[in-house]
Amino acid sequence: MITLTNVNFVRERRHILKDVNLRMNRGEQWVVLGRNGSGKTTILEMINGYLFPTSGHIEVLGERYGEADVREVRRRIGYISQSMMEKLTLRDPLWEVVATGALGILRFYEPVAAQLEEEARAMLERHGLSAMADQPLGLLSQGERKKAMLARTLMQRPEILILDEPCAGLDLYEREQFLRMFGSLKDQGMSIVYVTHHLEEIIPLFTHIALIHEGRVAAAGPKTEILTEERIGRIYDVPVRLDWQDGRPWLQVRA
Numbered sequence: 001m002i003t004l005t006n007v008n009f010v011r012e013r014r015h016i017l018k019d020v021n022l023r024m025n026r027g028e029q030w031v032v033l034g035r036n037g038s039g040k041t042t043i044l045e046m047i048n049g050y051l052f053p054t055s056g057h058i059e060v061l062g063e064r065y066g067e068a069d070v071r072e073v074r075r076r077i078g079y080i081s082q083s084m085m086e087k088l089t090l091r092d093p094l095w096e097v098v099a100t101g102a103l104g105i106l107r108f109y110e111p112v113a114a115q116l117e118e119e120a121r122a123m124l125e126r127h128g129l130s131a132m133a134d135q136p137l138g139l140l141s142q143g144e145r146k147k148a149m150l151a152r153t154l155m156q157r158p159e160i161l162i163l164d165e166p167c168a169g170l171d172l173y174e175r176e177q178f179l180r181m182f183g184s185l186k187d188q189g190m191s192i193v194y195v196t197h198h199l200e201e202i203i204p205l206f207t208h209i210a211l212i213h214e215g216r217v218a219a220a221g222p223k224t225e226i227l228t229e230e231r232i233g234r235i236y237d238v239p240v241r242l243d244w245q246d247g248r249p250w251l252q253v254r255a
């Protein structure tokens with residue numbers, strides 16, 4: 001589904017990704033973990049075809065970047081990130097913002113087809129946002145914007161859903177609601193790649209972890225093999241205690 005082979009990325013004489021090899025197969029749901037500045041977002045931008053490796057190659061959904069039409073591949077990937085959010089226009093009504101997702105555009109410059117408007121409003125209903133459908137995006141709270149971004153992305157019926165810290169800024173209730181939604185996405189056959197700083201967001205649905213450290217893959221594989229106290233303590237340079245409860249890892253800092 002997603003393969004990065006010997007990927008290096010150099011910018012302004014900085015070696016940002018160093019010989020990254022990752023293979024994410026269909027049916028696996030991945031979490032990407034790592035410290036600030038370790039290269040997680042850079043990897044996501046590459047999977048989305050927004051950045052190209054200095055050397056190495058990337059294959060997504062059977063298409064090799066450099067040979068395939070990146071825009072075609074991108075239509076099959078849903079990408080939720082702060083940088084995507086910032087590209088949207090805050091004064092546009094919410095239903096319109098959501099409707100743009102179906103066409104992979106940022107704004108409408110002509111009247112929107114009635115059927116598309118209906119689909120966008122139905123999608124908002126499913127995400128508990130129908131009361132806000134006619135409000136400008138800018139009036140929504142952070143949590144509502146996150147849900148709106150997910151609704152917008154699902155309009156394109158992506159095969160892969162890539163999320164860069166989607167729960168940042170959400171309260172406990174909103175976070176749990178957001179995480180719960182992933183269950184139905186997986187049931188629809190969607191594969192998820194999820195970047196977070198918070199281990200407790202690794203709900204049972206996730207099967208694999210890629211641990212990125214200083215631009216390298218420090219470890220990648222089934223989550224229980226990858227997430228060990230020793231490894232997390234070493235990478236974050238903080239002694240930790242890791243407990244699995246209800247299928248989720250919980251982290252405590254050792255005194």
Ligand SMILES: Nc1ncnc2c1ncn2[C@@H]1O[C@H](COP(=O)(O)OP(=O)(O)OP(=O)(O)O)[C@@H](O)[C@H]1O
Nearest residue numbers: 011012014016034035036037038039040041042043
């Ligand atoms: N275009 C660029 N030019 C120069 N440096 C860059 C560029 N893009 C990213 N970097 C640097 O590469 C490193 C990795 O950045 P990246 O955003 O991928 O990290 P991250 O793991 O997502 O971090 P965070 O958890 O803080 O979001 C950072 O040190 C960043 O400053």
